[in-house]
Amino acid sequence: MKTKIVVAWSGGKDSALALWRLQRDDRYQVVGLLTTLTLRYDRIQMHGVRRVLLEGQVEALGLALHPVWVPPHASNEVYETAVRRALGRLQRQGVTAVAFGDLFLEDIRAYREKLLAPTGLQGLFPIWGEDTAALARSVIAAGFHATVVCVDPNALAPSFVGRTYGEALLNDLPPSVDPCGENGEFHTFVHDGPNFRYPLSTMLGVRREWDGFCYADLVPVAQQGLLGA
Numbered sequence: 145m146k147t148k149i150v151v152a153w154s155g156g157k158d159s160a161l162a163l164w165r166l167q168r169d170d171r172y173q174v175v176g177l178l179t180t181l182t183l184r185y186d187r188i189q190m191h192g193v194r195r196v197l198l199e200g201q202v203e204a205l206g207l208a209l210h211p212v213w214v215p216p217h218a219s220n221e222v223y224e225t226a227v228r229r230a231l232g233r234l235q236r237q238g239v240t241a242v243a244f245g246d247l248f249l250e251d252i253r254a255y256r257e258k259l260l261a262p263t264g265l266q267g268l269f270p271i272w273g274e275d276t277a278a279l280a281r282s283v284i285a286a287g288f289h290a291t292v293v294c295v296d297p298n299a300l301a302p303s304f305v306g307r308t309y310g311e312a313l314l315n316d317l318p319p320s321v322d323p324c325g326e327n328g329e330f331h332t333f334v335h336d337g338p339n340f341r342y343p344l345s346t347m348l349g350v351r352r353e354w355d356g357f358c359y360a361d362l363v364p365v366a367q368q369g370l371l372g373a
Contacts (some may be wrong), residue, residue, distance in 0.1 A: 145312075146170070146171060147266075148237075148238050148239045149174055149240070150174070150176045150210060151166065151174060151242075151243045152179075154179055154191055154245070155179070155188050155191055155197070155201060155332075156232075156333060157290045157332045158289075160339075161283055161288065162245035162270045162271050163243075164203070164337065166268070166270055174207065175208065175239060176210050176234070177202060177205070178210045178222070179212065180214060180238070181195060181198070182213075182215070183214065183215050183216070185216065185238040189364075190331065191331045192293060192294055200344045204336075204340045212226050212227050214226050224259060227259060228262070231252060231265060232263070234280075235264075240265060241284050242266070243268035243269070244256055244274060245271060246275055247272065261286040274317075279324055280324050281302070281314070284311060285311070287338045288337040289308075289334065289336065290308070290332055290333060290334045291306065291307070291309065291333050291337065291348075291360070292304055292305055292308075292309060292313070293332060294358070296358075298329055299320070299328070299329040299330075300318070302351075305358045306330060335358075344362070346362045348361070348363075
């Protein structure tokens, strides 16, 4: 019997690649995506992507969405309580593992495993330890299409926000920036990939700075009237 799992989903390229790897592994049955969203803003936490676009990804992937809602600037305690509540519901549905798209940050992996420990759920890290330069190019070669939606201006020039994640961007990254942005230099939104049933159509809305980060507000093409929202 296959292990029923959910994937911790940010909407970006690393979680998309992790999902794709697991979907091709006969040991697992991916039954949904677990995503943290911020109340009031109605967006994916940290990445700043609109919920409607997340829902578009979920529909294109043919999976169920399991949202974890937290208030703006939530403390770790509030976040962990919300996550464990969601995990409890998933366990009652037969889920026994949660997968993450982390690459090499040991403290992040340790934190996730500590968070899962009281639940008894297993943590899976399908792309852990891989060379990030090679992994970045494998994302592109596999057919994933993504846009940089968030940049830490302390690590990367704000001009990178809104750019397509491709060979040109990788060639332009300074040597100090990880090609996958694993140190938080940038975050992406995936529009299409080998496991998408159809691509998502978006356009760039307002670029803005918020809480020390630079964001590109992606807008569904069908909702162009929301550009100034």
